[in-house]
Amino acid sequence: MLTGNDRNDATYASTSRRRRGCPSTPGCPSRTTGAGPARRLLEASIGGDPAAEVYPEPVEHCAICRWRDLCRERRRTDDDLSLVAGMTTGQRRAMKSVGISTRRGFAGLAVLPQVDRVSQEALERAQRQARLQVASEDDGVMPYEILDPQRDGDGGLVANRGLLALPEPADGDLFFDIEGARYYCEDGREFGLQYLFGVVDTAEADEAGLSRYTQIWAFDPPGEKRAFEELIDFITERRTRHPRT
Ligand code: SF4
Numbered sequence: 509m510l511t512g513n514d515r516n517d518a519t520y521a522s523t524s525r526r527r528r529g530c531p532s533t534p535g536c537p538s539r540t541t542g543a544g545p546a547r548r549l550l551e552a553s554i555g556g557d558p559a560a561e562v563y564p565e566p567v568e569h570c571a572i573c574r575w576r577d578l579c580r581e582r583r584r585t586d587d588d589l590s591l592v593a594g595m596t597t598g599q600r601r602a603m604k605s606v607g608i609s610t611r612r613g614f615a616g617l618a619v620l621p622q623v624d625r626v627s628q629e630a631l632e633r634a635q636r637q638a639r640l641q642v643a644s645e646d647d648g649v650m651p652y653e654i655l656d657p658q659r660d661g662d663g664g665l666v667a668n669r670g671l672l673a674l675p676e677p678a679d680g681d682l683f684f685d686i687e688g689a690r691y692y693c694e695d696g697r698e699f700g701l702q703y704l705f706g707v708v709d710t711a712e713a714d715e716a717g718l719s720r721y722t723q724i725w726a727f728d729p730p731g732e733k734r735a736f737e738e739l740i741d742f743i744t745e746r747r748t749r750h751p752r753t
Pocket of ligand 1: 564565573
């Protein structure tokens with residue numbers, strides 16, 4: 509027997525997966541293990557359509573999902589629009605609403621359709637990206653386009669856009685990267701962990717004569733705190749030696 513809470517939880521989980529485009533809803537292979545009579549009764553009682561197809565739109569959870577290989581393969585087989593680098597969910601949805609669901613179909617459009625709530629300029633950018641990817645597959649080379657810097661109405665360069673947002677190079681520049689595990693879990697509790705802080709130090713060379721790379725690892729929350737402190741000490745010390753860093 510389902511209680512009110514059961515029903516709410518199941519409804520929420522189902523709705524949530526549908527919103528995220530997760531195929532754990534009808535059409536998803538996980539249904540073969542997860543769907544039982546109670547679920548079917550529930551879906552019938554709330555008016556769900558068990559036969560409705562839900563596309564495996566990529567979501568953040570895919571990174572740790574057991575079905576990720578299957579879903580990735582499905583998108584590849586379909587040449588889905590999600591393969592277009594940088595194309596947003598809204599842009600994809602808009603294109604699919606007018607019948608364009610493949611990357612090649614999108615790349616080959618002579619005229620882009622007008623769609624609500626998606627700028628034509630953004631669509632053109634996405635299409636240029638799609639064309640580059642298709643050309644790369646067809647020709648076996650990696651083509652690229654250099655984008656013009658953004659200019660204002662008088663033709664002047666717009667400050668702080670694109671590469672102009674970078675500061676002038678300076679002695680002792682540091683290049684920092686951080687890697688995190690969003691679904692890191694301890695004692696059944698899920699939270700994010702920033703586990704690797706990496707810094708390339710242009711003022712120092714390693715044994716191979718390259719800019720020195722320093723890595724600071726964390727394996728648990730106390731380690732993350734220690735790593736953060738270590739990083740700040742590292743940067744502070746370098747800035748003392750190279751104030752323009
Ligand atoms: S890989 Fe992504 S789309 Fe596929 S079932 Fe998992 S969360 Fe849903």
